[in-house]
Amino acid sequence: MKPLGVLHPLLVHFPFALVLTVALLEFRAYRADRSLPSPHAHPLLAVAAIGALAAAATGWLHASGRTGSDAILFAIERHRWFGVASTVLISGAWWLFRGEPREGRLLGARALLLLATLSVGIGGHFGAELTHGRDTYLAALDQLLGRDPAERELSGKAARARLRWAEERLTEWSPPSSGLPLSYEGQIQPILVGRCLVCHGPEKMVGGLRLDSRRKALQGGDRDEAIVPGDHAASGLWYRSSRAETDRPQMPKDEPPLPPEWIDAIARWIDEGAPWPEPEPTPWNSTED
Ligand code: HEC
Structure with missing residues (x-):
């Protein structure tokens, strides 16, 4: 099973890009008519939830038994739990976007979608720290600011x-x-x-x-x-x-x-x-x- 873990970095981007897309679509739908969700939200979230589940499972395999500095283990832990939280939130949002829109449920669905988007962003940040090192961003900032x-x-x-x-x-x-x-x-x-x-x-x-x-x-x-x-x-x-x-x-x-x-x-x-x-x-x- 463990070799499947190498698929994680590949798999992880797709569902989470999808969540961001749904968030954008939903934002547009909300601006057009608050009481109507985007018709794409439910089906796209289903795909995203399946993808997130695959990403979480391969991620778990990928991380198991990894050793490293405290900083790396810390980033792995954070990345892991934000990844799991994202998967749960996406699945929850998918569940709430089902069927005829009802006001209370739609509100809940949108709240979960927002939380999922945030969680994906934070989890992705810790993931990037693992693959690129925190310095990638800071170095880019240095270049922009002309700082040594x-x-x-x-x-x-x-x-x-x-x-x-x-x-x-x-x-x-x-x-x-x-x-x-x-x-x-x-x-x-x-x-x-x-x-x-x-x-x-x-x-x-x-x-x-x-x-x-x-x-x-x-x-x-x-x-x-x-x-x-x-x-x-x-x-x-x-x-x-x-x-x-x-x-x-x-x-x-x-x-x-x-x-x-x-x-x-x-x-x-x-x-x-x-x-x-x-x-x-x-x-x-x-x-x-
Ligand atoms: C600007 C930052 C920077 C400086 C300065 C730097 N290193 Fe590194 N070093 C790195 C990075 C990034 C890695 C990890 C690269 C990799 O994946 O192998 C690394 C990895 C290493 C490793 C392997 C660590 C491991 O087991 O993974 C050794 C040994 C090492 N550096 C020695 C040195 C020596 C000796 C110097 C000074 C002459 C030095 N480094 C200066 C950034 C730096």
């Missing part, structure tokens, strides 16, 4: 201080003189803080990944192991940012690639066992504003 995404993400003062600290380190970044091992604080932390934490840090953990402590980094993300100490080629941290042969999106996402000497340093540091002090050093907290 990094600024939006880092609205917190602590986060800004962190980024400023990293930028200073990165302008004078250099590998250790030959023979010396790399140090987390010297070479690696500025890269992670300056280029990765906006999306994989305390404010936001895209892909279920946080890179602000060794323990969290070792837990990896939803899809990849971020760090396999001693094996850079198996570490997402490296192959996601090295332009290596991989089908994975490259990091930092939608930004210029890291300079080759940083990528080499990451590889070497992972091969040296990814030494990383605990607790996480936060030198930016002591820098002056």
Whole structure:
């Protein structure tokens, strides 16, 4: 049964587009004559209800056993229950739109239709968060407003201080003189803080990944192991940012690639066992504003 779950994203759009269509038709009918429903409402809602039922069933299969970050599980839960509520509301509206219109029942039918439309909208929003990430919308907004995404993400003062600290380190970044091992604080932390934490840090953990402590980094993300100490080629941290042969999106996402000497340093540091002090050093907290 579970493979049927992949049909969910495909199935889900049709019934819900239909509900919006019925809502529009009904709105026009209401404006023309309040006491008469649109003749299309009842039959279209029947199709929508069947479609919604199929979408809910496949959605349930699709979500069952899914793991991920708290944010993802939260979005799944919300999406699930708004999806179920939408299905119930659509079926209820269909039932009330039946037969000869009677005033009280028509009012109820329209109320349910309105609620169904809202529920579909909210449920769809959580669904889109699952497939596109919340950032799709915010990024589009940034583009419209000509805003720098990094600024939006880092609205917190602590986060800004962190980024400023990293930028200073990165302008004078250099590998250790030959023979010396790399140090987390010297070479690696500025890269992670300056280029990765906006999306994989305390404010936001895209892909279920946080890179602000060794323990969290070792837990990896939803899809990849971020760090396999001693094996850079198996570490997402490296192959996601090295332009290596991989089908994975490259990091930092939608930004210029890291300079080759940083990528080499990451590889070497992972091969040296990814030494990383605990607790996480936060030198930016002591820098002056
Ligand atoms: C602008 C946001 C952004 C930045 C900055 C960013 N990432 Fe990502 N990262 C993402 C997104 C989005 C995904 C999920 C992509 C996917 O589906 O594989 C991801 C996924 C990952 C994953 C895989 C997580 C998993 O298991 O699914 C790794 C590893 C990773 N990023 C490493 C990095 C590193 C290292 C940096 C810094 C050099 C970085 N990222 C910077 C957005 C970002």
